[in-house]
Amino acid sequence: MKLAIVGAGKMGGAVLAGAVRAGVLTADQVGVYHPDEDRRAALAARFGVAPLDDDGVHRAERVLIAVKPQSFESVAPLIAQRGGSYVSLMAGVTTGTLAKRLGSRTVVRAMPNLGAAVGASATALAWHPEAAVADREFARRLFLAIGTVHEVAESLFDAYTGLAxxxxxxxxxxxxxxxxxxxxxxxxxxxxxxxxxxxxxxxxxxxxxxxxxxxxxxxxxxxxxxxxxxxxxxxxxxxxxxxxxxxxxxxxxxxxxxxxxxx
Ligand SMILES: NC(=O)c1ccc[n+]([C@@H]2O[C@H](COP(=O)([O-])OP(=O)(O)OC[C@H]3O[C@@H](n4cnc5c(N)ncnc54)[C@H](OP(=O)(O)O)[C@@H]3O)[C@@H](O)[C@H]2O)c1
The missing domain is CATH 1.10.3730.10 (ProC C-terminal domain-like)
Known part of the structure; x- marks a missing residue:
């Protein structure tokens, strides 16, 4: 599995749908996780991808974290300490916090906006200095599938939030x-x-x-x-x-x- 989506709500769902539509990933390369089994099955059916259990998330190459920021503390133990990398689009959660909680430095942070729902997001991207080139490139392609991408210093994310x-x-x-x-x-x-x-x-x-x-x-x-x-x-x-x-x-x-x- 190339990408596990943890939090396939409005934003996670828009990224998933955009990535498959643009051919960045095929549907069989993506899976969705939800702690509730019925909800997980319903989300998987809605997006035409596989439902993932805890093990499936652990084995995925990359995890897209798209839960609400307040849910991150409860989600982190499930997804931490894997070999793969992470892309987070949670507002206000810095790459420093992500790296600390996830025990990984291969972390990319993205801030899409509501335009994602119509394939016209203006997304800001920043990464942990130790994130691999391949992970940065993957995030770029993922978010270009739902609009434009601006790579900015993480210190400018609040300004990005104010405008975009x-x-x-x-x-x-x-x-x-x-x-x-x-x-x-x-x-x-x-x-x-x-x-x-x-x-x-x-x-x-x-x-x-x-x-x-x-x-x-x-x-x-x-x-x-x-x-x-x-x-x-x-x-x-x-x-x-x-x-x-x-x-x-x-x-x-x-x-x-x-x-x-x-x-
Ligand atoms: N919406 C925006 O315009 C926007 C813009 C930039 C960034 N963001 C960021 O995007 C993230 C998601 O926002 P959203 O608007 O897409 O919210 P949302 O529609 O509520 O999506 C969150 C999803 O996470 C699921 N979820 C909750 N707990 C979970 C868990 N433990 N494991 C897996 N999935 C879980 C929820 O399922 P249930 O419905 O069953 O609870 C829901 O489907 C937030 O961190 C936000 O800061 C949003």
């Missing part, structure tokens, strides 16, 4: 406000929501080839409607609010990670 982890919530607030604005000027709720979604989708696609300032300048013609709206955004200090949101979210991630380290 929390970002979908900020963008959703903007989408909701745009829809409310549309309703306010007379559009039906459904039409306003569709328009807001489509505008954000198209903007994301356009940003693949041009910078945000350039895009804004293209839309904002002299004396036109867009620049009138941009002025309103500046009046309400929207840039400042967005920058502040990312800073506050980063600070919160830092605090939660520190609490986790102290636990």
């Amino acid at each position: 982890g929390s970002g979908p919530a900020f963008a959703a607030v903007v989408a909701e406000a745009m829809a409310d604005g549309g309703v306010r000027v007379g559009l039906s709720r459904q039409v306003a929501r569709d328009l807001a979604r489509q505008v954000l989708l198209a903007t994301g696609m356009l940003l693949e080839t041009k910078g945000p300032a350039e895009l804004k300048d293209e839309v904002a013609s002299p004396g036109g409607t867009a620049i009138a709206g941009v002025r309103a955004l500046e009046r309400h200090r929207v840039r400042f609010a967005v920058m502040d949101a990312i800073e506050d979210a980063t600070e919160r991630a830092r605090l939660l990670a520190r609490d986790g380290e102290e636990r």
